[in-house]
Amino acid sequence: MRTDSRPTRRCLLSVCGNFHGNNYTYIQSFMKKGRTMTSCQYEKIIHTSRDFITLIDRDYRYAFVNESYATELGVPISDLLGKTVGEVWGEKKFIDRIKRRLDLCFEGMESHDVDQFKFGTGFKYIHVSYYPYREDGAVTHVMVFSHDVSVVKKLESKLLDFEFKDPTTGLFNRRSFDIVLDMELEKAKRASGANGIRAVLFVNLRNISQINAAFGYELGNLLLEATALRIKDSLRSSDFVFRFDGKEFAVILTTLRRGSHIPIVAQNIRVKADFPYSYRGTVINIACNIGASVFPDDGDGREGIVAHAMAAMNEARERNEPLVMFNKVLHERGLYVSRLRSDIRTAFVEKQFRALFQPIVDDSGMIVGAEALIRWQHPELGNIPPDVFIPIAEESGNIEMIGKWVLFQVCRDIKHMSAELGDRYISVNLSSREFGSPKLVQDIHDLIVAEKISPGSLKLEITERQSMEDIESVIKKIDSLQALGIDVLIDDFGSGYSSLGYLKRLPARTIKVDKAFVDRIVEDEEDRAFIAGVIAMIASKRKKVLVEGVGDVDQFRILRDLGVKYMQGYYFSKPRSAQEFHELLRRGEPLPEKP
Structure with missing residues (x-):
């Protein structure tokens, strides 16, 4: 020394x-x-x-x-x-x-x-x-x-008699959470003042799946372990932290003086959990979103408190907010979501879903294809946006049923308009569950044979995030589909964790650049330069570039000047019914249509 x-x-x-x-x-x-x-x-x-x-x-x-x-x-x-x-x-x-x-x-x-x-x-x-x-x-x-933590370990051994631990992080798991929360709520009901207040926080690690894909599960598990300890270190000795799910931790705060202390605790968790890790020269950040609910204000039992904290966490994740506290607006939204969840099967039976087609054009405005977009016209609630009902369908296990209907309907429409469609195509979005199905390739093959359509007239879209979940399986699945003559497009490119590293490996021939890259290219020179670099990089990998979200003529001209061959967006056309799209094909005129 x-x-x-x-x-x-x-x-x-x-x-x-x-x-x-x-x-x-x-x-x-x-x-x-x-x-x-x-x-x-x-x-x-x-x-x-x-x-x-x-x-x-x-x-x-x-x-x-x-x-x-x-x-x-x-x-x-x-x-x-x-x-x-x-x-x-x-x-x-x-x-x-x-x-x-x-x-x-x-x-x-x-x-x-x-x-x-x-x-x-x-x-x-x-x-x-x-x-x-x-x-x-x-x-x-x-x-x-x-x-020395021997005293703590002796106390923990009491829980081990009737509970399991999470093997990755060493924390107690979801079942322990239920037991401890029930005990704490019983204590709170018998107490008064600060001793009668409890809070539940759910901590979601936004990008752990992408980190697993980029660096492997062994490192991902080490990061989970380290993050668990960071969260634990940010709490008082009287509080509890659990591994609730794959990328979620649950925290129980005891004897709070008031709910206003929760943002302070959440900030402490985020500061520690978000602090960068360094691995072999690479800086790795784990971003987290937190949702919270308070007993007795947000519920009088475990189910209500947990459901409300989970709803707040989902809201924080969707809005990418550091913390969302459960409130009346979220309560009303929860009732709305519950209504949709119960109505979704009825909607399928009563044919409330319909497929629309948004044209995809080349740089001269001529239609080269279309993306099929599903819409739900609820008889009482009106038009339900897909970004609302698709997650509900996934959560409730109905997404495969809806996805199969969309594929069947689109293949029927392709067959009906085959003369006018010619060598153009219709692309269909697949959920993670659909794309991960071991029967997908065989089901697609059987469908195109049954409907007697050309394989080249159907394309499939998966998001960049989906493509990174299990890169080796994705590559094999794309290869199998291409062997049938069906191309796979990578959608929302640029929204994932490590886009550039995976682009070269993916056998997909067309990359759809996310709308977020287009929104400000007219007024922001840096955004223009950035999307120019993205386009050049994709082209250098010998892949086609399709830019979505083109909203006006100025954006179109900039993209055309940057060498973009294929585009999609409301500037050219809103999504059309099958009949309206068929009519566009018959006319054979460039888009946008002249007034």
Whole structure:
């Protein structure tokens, strides 16, 4: 170890950004004072910390240990310095558990663990946090903070008698959440004032699926584990956090003084959860959205409180808001959604759904195809937008039924207008569940054979996010469909997490650029330059570019000048009924139509 304690001071500076529970407050205060402190004073503060603090070099040797660590082991500090971790804890313990965590840190990734360690004649549960320490940009050491959590583990063992834990994060899972929430609500009902208030927060990790696709599930699970600990560290000891679902955590806040404290807690969670991770030179951000409901204001039992917190989280996710509190508007929207959920099967039976066709044109305005768009005309509620009823259909398990109807109807319409359609095509959007069906290719084959239509007259669309969910399976599915003569278009390009890296691998021949890239290209020079780069990049991969959302003549001219061959949008035509689209084909005139 350096005699001037520079590794210790620098390590503390680097660890400050990691928000390690109570250590963060201690280190932050320490560093503020440390601007005028001597190295001896630094050493004194570190050595008097109750936490165990060590510094490990790349040979897995101790470069620094504080007095708490040495005292707990019953060994003088001088006897530990220079020894390997394996010599102190045993080679088996080192190889089986510790080395992997240290190696991850040397690659630039923080890591956390809770494990049993032997001290004297007994074992203790120790929470260990590993942080990379860099000099001149390179990771040279690992800074390790650890503290005894044996008391907490004993309390947790009571829950383990009747509950399961999430194996990835180590948190209690959804079933535990139900049990604990029921207990807390019973306590609240018997209490008064602050003791009678509880809150449920759902924390949704927006982009964990994209991170899994980009970096693999092993790293994704490590990030989930680290994020779980960050969320836990942001709460009071009296609060609870659970792994609720694949990318959702549930938090129970106890003994709140008032609901206005929830935004403070949510902000604390977001600041810690959103802090960037570094992995092999790549910065990874985990974005989260939070929804919250309060007992007794938002419900008098578990089902109501949970449903309302979930509704608030879904609203936060859809609007990409950091926090949404359940309110009257969300309650009314919940009633509306419940009505649609119950009416959706009736709508199918009573033929309230219909397919419309929005023309796709070339740069001269001539129709080259159309996108089939489903609409729901409710007899009492009027037109229900697809971005409202499609998620409800997916959630209720009706999306495949609706999707099959759309495919059947479109194939019928293609057959009816085949003479005028010629070599043009109709594209149909598929949901994730539809595209993931193992029977999709065979079902499509049977349908085009039964309707006696050309495979080239039907194309399928999947979103960029869908294409990234399981890239290898998607590639195989696209290859199988193309073997039938059916092309797959990638829709909403640019809205995903790592678009450029996956574009080259996807065998899809046409990429639909998301409308968001078009909205401001007339008035914003930067947006024009950006979409020009996107178009050039797609073209460089020898793929066709189709830009959607073209709303006026100025946008059309800019895109045409940028070399865009195919476009779609209200400037050319609104979605038309099958009969109206058929008539457009008969006339054979360029769009937009002349007044």
